[in-house]
Amino acid sequence: MIRRLLVVLAVVFSTAPAFAVNPDEVLADPGLEARARAISAQLRCMVCQNQSIDDSNAELAKDLRLLVRERIVDGDTDAQVMNYIVSRYGEFVLLKPRVNARTILLWAAPLLLAGFASGVLVAVARGTSNRTVVALSDEENAELERLLASKFDGDQSRADAPPLS
């Protein structure tokens, strides 16, 4: 019998009950703390799978949170804090990648997709509009009017009524 790798459903976050910011980390100034929280939500916890450092309770995430707060207290702007963290941990740490040559396709994706889809739509619409629709002749129009007048009371909601079946 083949010994297979033991395959377990590994729910990574469950190894540590999620608990992020602790009271002893919180900055006294609510304005600065709010900035720290906003920045933390944009930074990835490097040892977790897909969590921001604001959500994670890993030790490394805590170190990063403290680092962010230190820089803020030292008077860095948000951008400076971000630059500092990226310079130490690389672009991987950013949950919202910066626009550059490598990520331009990612950021442009919605626009490119929308542009492409609209282009196809217009092309198809042009194609179908070439299928000429012959206008009704005067006699046909008159006949139509007569039929409409005789059969319906002109009530608009008719069009939506269920078919009689």
Added chain:
Amino acid sequence: MIIEIGHYALILALATALVISVVPVIGARRLDRAMMDVASVGSVTMFALVAFSFAVLTYAHVVSDFSVETVWENSHSLVPLLFKVSGVWGNHEGSMMLWLLILALFSALVAAFGRNLPDTLRANVLAVQAWISVAFILFILLTSNPFMRLDPAPAEGKDLNPVLQDVGLAIHPPLLYLGYVGFSVCFSFAIAALLEGRIDAAWARWVRPWALAAWTFLTLGIAMGSYWAYYELGWGGWWFWDPVENASFMPWLAGTALLHSALVMEKREALKIWTVLLAILTFSLSLMGTFLVRSGVLTSVHAFASDPSRGIFILCILLVFIGGALALFAFRAPLLSAGGLFAPISREGALVLNNLILTVACGTVLTGTLYPLLLETITGDKISVGPPFFNLTFGSLMIPLLIVVPFGPLLAWKRGDLLGAMQRLYVVAGISLVGALAVYYAHHGGPVLAIFGLAAGLYLVFGAIADLWYRAGLGKVAASVAWKRLAGLPRSAFGTALAHAGLGVAVLGIVAVTTFETEHVVKMKPGQTVDAGGYSVRFDGMQPATGPNYSEERGHFIISRGGVAVADVWSSKRVYTARQMPTTEAGIVTFGLSQLYMSLGDPTNDGGIVVRIWWKPFILCIWGGAVIMAIGGFVSLSDRRLRVGAPSRRAKPARPALEPAE
């Protein structure tokens, strides 16, 4: 012995699936009734075999037969019965079995309810279903066999992952798979239509109930998963833009588009080619989602740990089905004749816009999910694409969609009156804005953008009501006449209104929670009180407790308002004995549509404990909205038109109409 019989039944199911994959297709070519009938009988037989095999696996879990490897890995004799049963699919092997079971169920349902289908179409559809079944059974038998034995048998199991020991596991995967797999029927119909080279409004009528059912289940499945994550993970979030969530969300977006384009096709015979493509894409996304999660290429918070040998198999399945289907589409789609014409401003036009935005949104989520993977493969650079990216891009795409939604039902088919629709919606928009301002005022501020978000949600709800209102002619004709008309509206009209209103309710919930939520992170000692959301939360102390297979420290909180105690709630930190794995159980109290959410952290040195308390205003609207949408789906599904109105091509003598396409 019984285990081996279950294993054998699965192999028999493979043989049956192989027969259905080939014989009916040849039969459809030769117009041989007997060969085509193999499809129906075979599909029901295959379902019986798979169901038996699944029942055996369930039995092994229920009686805790630890000589079976998957049972040993994922169960324990002390686990409550409910989790023994739901533990069947709480692991890779078992969840593939559940997938297969539902696939076989849908095939059997098509066989049972497809009596009004033309013989060749039914034969081809069931054959395509069987192709999928063959791939899945092979995958299970060759790489993920749940019937593997251990010798000697261990005395005790390794326990089910504690996070999965929840009713959520009993409900969420079956609902989700009913959705995922339900779209396989649409896929099979699309492939069969391409094989036959013929498609018309009748096709859309047959496909729509399946798309609607799948969409409804997927909506419920996603909502259930979101609520489960919310209460189980203990950090109060309800959507993480995690690859696994995206994997379920993309088929939902594409499926929503499919539902709407099939409507155009059914009513006006337009958008045929597009609808076929969407049917293919929706199921392709389901397949991709199912497999990406298991292939180990994506990092996710709830990824299945994986075996690299599966990766190649998975890649082959994806290539064959998605690549094959798209190639077939490229060859055969030009054969399909174009359908009815319509002006840009019309209900068709609105639905095309809906499709445009939904597919672009789906494409954006897909790009965001796969981009880090592709970039790393090509350049070796590692980047992350997380919630801030998705919130920004997906959010911006949803704004125009939300504005357009109420217009759709108000515009006439073929050529609509935009001005008329706008005049009707002016009032709706006005009322919504006033309502949003009132809510905003009542909550004493928050970001100003909240007003527009709330107004958008209310606008959807009132827009849906306005649609029914105008259709019934309320306010224009005598009340009794209007009432009769309202009662006479087709069920599908109510389904549409409910689904659109549900979307609005969900938007309200999302906006309210993101803008008005408050959070308190505090050290608490017994007797201490914290104010949150107008309630005061008193911590009463910790006490130990034990459950059947865990021990826990429970914190007791007393919630009061204006000095009167209104609720008490327990929040706990559990350790599951078998795996020595800690989890948190959040304490949640519901007040109307809002909730207080309490989660315990680490004890402090001075005898206190860290507590996180959130006030989540109107959070139940998020899932409530999804449930309303699903109810809309069921109501629409009950429309008699879907049952009795389907045109029957079979009424004519079959032979002349059924020339092979090639």
